[in-house]
Amino acid sequence: MSVANFINRSHQDKEGWKYTDLEALLKTAPASIAMNNNIADTGDHPRFVFVNGVFQSKQSRFGAVPSCILMGDLATGYNLVLGEHTCLVTQPIEFVFTADENAPNEINIKLTIEVGANGRLTLLENHLASPTITVLETEIILHASAKFVHGKIIHSGGTHLARSTAQVARGGYYNNFTLIRGTHLTRNEIDVVLQGEEAQAALNGTMLLRGTEHADTTTRITHAAPHCASRQIYKTVLDGKSRGVFQGKIIVAKDAQKTDGYQLSRALLLSDQAEMDAKPELEIYADDVKCSHGSTIGDLDEQAIFYLRSRGLNEAQARALLIEAFVAEMLEEIQIEAWRDIFRAEIERWAQ
Amino acid sequence: MLEIKNLHAAIGNKEILKGIDLTIPSGEVHAIMGPNGSGKSTLSYVLAGRAGYDVTQGSVIFNGKDLLALNTEERAATGVFLAMQYPVEIPGVTNMMFLKSALNAIRKSRGESELDAMQMLKVLRGKAKEIGLSEEMLKRAVNVGFSGGEKKRNEILQMAVLEPLLCLLDETDSGLDIDALKIVADGVNALRSPARSMIVITHYQRLLDYIKPDRVHVLAFGKIRKSGGAELAHELEAKGYADFTEAA
Numbered sequence: 001m002s003v004a005n006f007i008n009r010s011h012q013d014k015e016g017w018k019y020t021d022l023e024a025l026l027k028t029a030p031a032s033i034a035m036n037n038n039i040a041d042t043g044d045h046p047r048f049v050f051v052n053g054v055f056q057s058k059q060s061r062f063g064a065v066p067s068c069i070l071m072g073d074l075a076t077g078y079n080l081v082l083g084e085h086t087c088l089v090t091q092p093i094e095f096v097f098t099a100d101e102n103a104p105n106e107i108n109i110k111l112t113i114e115v116g117a118n119g120r121l122t123l124l125e126n127h128l129a130s131p132t133i134t135v136l137e138t139e140i141i142l143h144a145s146a147k148f149v150h151g152k153i154i155h156s157g158g159t160h161l162a163r164s165t166a167q168v169a170r171g172g173y174y175n176n177f178t179l180i181r182g183t184h185l186t187r188n189e190i191d192v193v194l195q196g197e198e199a200q201a202a203l204n205g206t207m208l209l210r211g212t213e214h215a216d217t218t219t220r221i222t223h224a225a226p227h228c229a230s231r232q233i234y235k236t237v238l239d240g241k242s243r244g245v246f247q248g249k250i251i252v253a254k255d256a257q258k259t260d261g262y263q264l265s266r267a268l269l270l271s272d273q274a275e276m277d278a279k280p281e282l283e284i285y286a287d288d289v290k291c292s293h294g295s296t297i298g299d300l301d302e303q304a305i306f307y308l309r310s311r312g313l314n315e316a317q318a319r320a321l322l323i324e325a326f327v328a329e330m331l332e333e334i335q336i337e338a339w340r341d342i343f344r345a346e347i348e349r350w351a352q
Numbered sequence: 353m354l355e356i357k358n359l360h361a362a363i364g365n366k367e368i369l370k371g372i373d374l375t376i377p378s379g380e381v382h383a384i385m386g387p388n389g390s391g392k393s394t395l396s397y398v399l400a401g402r403a404g405y406d407v408t409q410g411s412v413i414f415n416g417k418d419l420l421a422l423n424t425e426e427r428a429a430t431g432v433f434l435a436m437q438y439p440v441e442i443p444g445v446t447n448m449m450f451l452k453s454a455l456n457a458i459r460k461s462r463g464e465s466e467l468d469a470m471q472m473l474k475v476l477r478g479k480a481k482e483i484g485l486s487e488e489m490l491k492r493a494v495n496v497g498f499s500g501g502e503k504k505r506n507e508i509l510q511m512a513v514l515e516p517l518l519c520l521l522d523e524t525d526s527g528l529d530i531d532a533l534k535i536v537a538d539g540v541n542a543l544r545s546p547a548r549s550m551i552v553i554t555h556y557q558r559l560l561d562y563i564k565p566d567r568v569h570v571l572a573f574g575k576i577r578k579s580g581g582a583e584l585a586h587e588l589e590a591k592g593y594a595d596f597t598e599a600a
């Protein structure tokens with residue numbers, strides 16, 4: 001996909017882009033962005049580095065990645081294919097995306113991730129620095145009882161347009177959590193289809209916004225088969241004149257009886273000039289389902305700030321503690337402790 | 353020593369405190385009693401530095417410092433501590449985290465080194481046990497789902513951990529059964545020291561059976577109307593506040 005595709009889509013689907021005026025936002029993108037190329041890492045997990053969208057095998061560390069992972073070529077995008085049981089990837093894999101001064105105006109990346117029956121994959125995408133526009137298309141195919149835990153941190157400075165689609169077969173499990181902070185514009189679309197019985201999806205995320213940043217998380221979960229469950233928790237913190245958008249649609253097909261769907265969007269406004277738009281949508285065609293959604297927008301509790309200050313914390317510390325507490329509920333959804341720590345550290349850094 | 357002189361304070365346009373004069377020497381415990389709405393909580397919030405309370409006249413000097421010139425956390429750093437009538441719930445922040453952040457902030461302001469996680473745990477466990485709060489309650493979110501009595505004990509726990517020099521207890525006894533009341537009183541009495549001043553705000557002289565005050569003051573209609581020894585509390589218990597009218 002390209003920027004042009006996204007612009008086209010925004011024209012064709014006005015309702016779906018109601019709160020994100022893509023063309024206007026692309027025009028206001030800052031000319032230069034401080035590059036955060038610090039890709040120092042710790043640990044010995046497999047780590048694949050992409051610079052300007054191009055895979056760098058020299059900077060990468062393959063570690064214990066089994067041979068059943070195939071890397072594609074540039075023309076077709078990158079494929080990560082796991083076969084059946086035999087190639088469970090026990091260690092989390094990290095994809096690091098960064099850019100340098102030779103970055104083109106538009107970086108296009110296509111990832112295809114296919115996890116075979118009963119396979120396990122844990123992948124963290126770390127979008128570090130991109131002064132320009134990154135267009136990321138991710139196609140995810142989970143076969144029966146495959147489990148994919150997919151983390152994503154977008155703190156690249158520039159513009160990030162992403163569309164992920166996931167097809168989850170019987171008994172499969174797709175878990176996504178995304179942290180967005182410090183980008184001019186992010187549109188992060190996640191479209192999941194629970195195709196087989198007892199498939200599950202858990203989508204969670206946090207957007208931390210300040211200045212004139214704009215971030216839009218748009219999810220769609222289609223329950224196409226009975227006995228599937230989906231759960232979404234999104235937390236957004238907005239300061240300055242930033243704008244946050246959460247659009248979450250749950251579709252329950254006619255045959256998808258015994259669907260269990262849960263969705264929560266909560267926003268914390270730190271400034272009068274920030275704006276949050278939350279649009280939950282349920283489209284239910286089956287009759288025996290359990291679906292709930294909730295959306296709240298609030299500000300920091302002045303009483304709690306006084307309480308903390310009266311115990312010696314200064315105002316900045318008090319606010320940071322409350323912001324972290326607000327996001328904590330989402331952190332608890334992250335099952336991998338090391339990643340929870342990475343996310344918590346990102347949040348602390350932002351809040352201070 | 354705390355010296356309050358001719359203190360007037362308003363909430364919005366409404367004058368609540370109408371000229372409070374009160375001196376509490378170091379080492380003494382003073383009780384403030386008075387009818388509902390007389391301004392007792394307002395006085396405690398003004399001393400702690402809560403926003404929304406405008407001091408329109410008067411002065412408050414604590415250990416030689418102009419308390420009114422300090423912001424809330426600076427007052428906490430000089431040793432002011434308010435055990436609140438209605439402790440605030442903070443979802444998502446564990447009691448442990450709260451106490452840890454508070455103690456390290458206070459230690460830092462005193463020029464002391466911050467405690468690491470292990471040292472902190474040791475301090476908090478010990479103090480919690482003294483106050484009768486289980487370790488499980490340290491792991492829960494601050495005051496969330498706590499009973500009224502647990503919230504009050506949690507205030508006393510914070511006080512015991514932070515070791516303030518001016519303790520303001522605003523109706524810490526309300527909502528406590530007799531056992532909890534004794535635990536709270538023991539916690540307060542354990543902190544009595546020649547360096548500390550305490551103001552105990554209460555409706556009931558019952559608490560004063562356990563925390564013996566050096567002086568008792570009646571606050572009514574925004575002013576101290578009467579002061580006396582511990583016996584004044586008994587008198588008030590018997591007669592109520594009917595003698596104190598707005599005009600008096």
Ligand SMILES: Nc1ncnc2c1ncn2[C@@H]1O[C@H](COP(=O)(O)OP(=O)(O)O)[C@@H](O)[C@H]1O
Nearest residue numbers: 363366368386387388389390391392393394395
């Ligand atoms: N936030 C507020 N806004 C307006 N009036 C208030 C507020 N808080 C307290 N008051 C008023 O101030 C007076 C004193 O209240 P308070 O200090 O809470 O009394 P006490 O603690 O002695 O019962 C009461 O008349 C009360 O209604």
Ligand SMILES: [Mg+2]
Nearest residue numbers: 392393394437
């Ligand atoms: Mg009161």
